[in-house]
Amino acid sequence: MTTMVANSGRPMAPPKRRRSKAVRRLVITLVVLLGLLVAADFGAAAFFEHEVSKRAQQQFDLRDHPSVTVGGFSFLAQAVSGEYDMVTVDAKGVPVNVLRDVEVHAELKGVRAPLSDLVSGSITGVPVREVVGQVKVKAADVTRAMSVNENQVIRSLTDLKIDPVSEKAVSTPPADGAETEDESEVADTEGGTAGVRLCGTAEIAGKSTELCVFSIISLSERKIAVSPKRMELRNSDSDVKLPPSVQQRVLPFFAIELDPGDLPFAVTPTSVKVEPGVLSVKGKAADLVLGKS
Template identity: 55%
Template sequence: MTNPGRPRTPPRRRRRTRKLVITSVVIIGLLVAVDFGAAAVFEYQVSKRAREQFNLTDDPAVKVHGFSFLAQAFSGEYDHVSIDAKGVPVQDTLRDLEVHVDLQGVLAPLGDLLSGSLKEVEVREVEGQVRVKASDVSRAILENKNPLVSSITNLTIDPISEADVQSDPDERSEEQQAAADRAQELEDDDDTRAGAKICASGDIGGEQTDFCAYGLITLIEAAKAKFTPSRLEVRNSVLGSGELPEQFEADILTMLTVTLDPGELPFTVTPTAVNVEQGVLSVKGKAFDVVLGGSGE
């Protein structure tokens, strides 16, 4: 009997199709491997120059974004390259800074890249950020010695609105809360000041005390940022959740007023804003038409 269905594909054609599929997969795999390999070479070259620019002891991590790398390499321009360096020390207080840089429009000729003769990398736009972690903020606060406070532990940082810096949301009227909400909508992430809540535990006057300071982190000069607390909340076994005597509170707020100096931003970036994230205070800014120089060794 004959099969009324579709005719069978000849075995020779099936084998040819299978070979084409396998060949295509192999070629794609090779192209992907070459793409990643070429990207690794480029990232190494940029990392060396960034290390010199940052004056680091180790090469920072470099990542080329977008696919494919080779398509960008043939054009000689890379849309987005990021650089991250961790554990960067500045003097004795700030020992664990993080540096994050976004490079937009990175120009590097493919021929120079492949030959290893790449002497410099031109960048159309740079956005740099130096992040100060809670551990460094804790050390900076303890440098403001206060006889009432013998230790600080478990320090945390959280972003808050500028309205929350001035008053407790639970104590506002509906009209005050509405005004605070409107003001928060107008706040800008790229501003020279931002609200921050810094909480910690400490030995205050011999009592283990939990406290939270509400204040503004402000860009004051160069890349320096200053935290100025406006109000304080405390809790311990004696006070419960209450207030310290006025002079004690004033002394604690003075101790918590701290200036952080993370040094110059990378690539001569001009500081333009401060930012508060969970566990981090940061200074950031932009620069244009920057050159990453260095030897091509």
């Protein structure tokens, strides 16, 4: 009778080492391939952004190339399809008339540009399904526009601050002895008009005085029209109360029009908006061609 003896010993060490080495090689290979794909993705995206930037520079008639960023998870996946979900274009420090620091922002949706056409140079224009364009005017440029005013007090305004307020706060003065509350979080959304508080410092009767003008901004032939409605003055002593009759004589000096230039890609302006430190104009357009020659 033959007796069967079960092998209860542990697995031999050499096969285990071979499997461990194989797993490590596989992991290293996958990491290298992933790195190459990421590098290729970034490289292709950088090339595409440069090409779009050149065409945007032509479209904006800018001195320098604007910044271009492609959105979405994988650039190469979008390049294969030939359509890009979102491309943003930003240009800063654009001079327009008396303004010197206008910002241009555009969101391009549904950009159709096969990477192969861009690489070969065979593409003459980049079709875009929809564009949201915006130009922004900063406080320094608003101050610059006010400096041409004939009123010496207004010309001397410094440290101008821009804050959004509701249109109701513009038209409704606070109770006697009170200040208009900060409404930046509940201010009106973008639309045909918006409320704004412009505050600066000026010398009035020999004292440094904070002067706040509450105004409505609106679109006026593609320009930002600032229509002052009331004002508040404060200095180190107390609030300075100006009689309504005096305010009505002074307020017109604060009425200005700001020309931020055309919106990008000939977008028609449809709304204005106030953000902290910024007045902006915004609009939309559809079915455009970028950099068409």
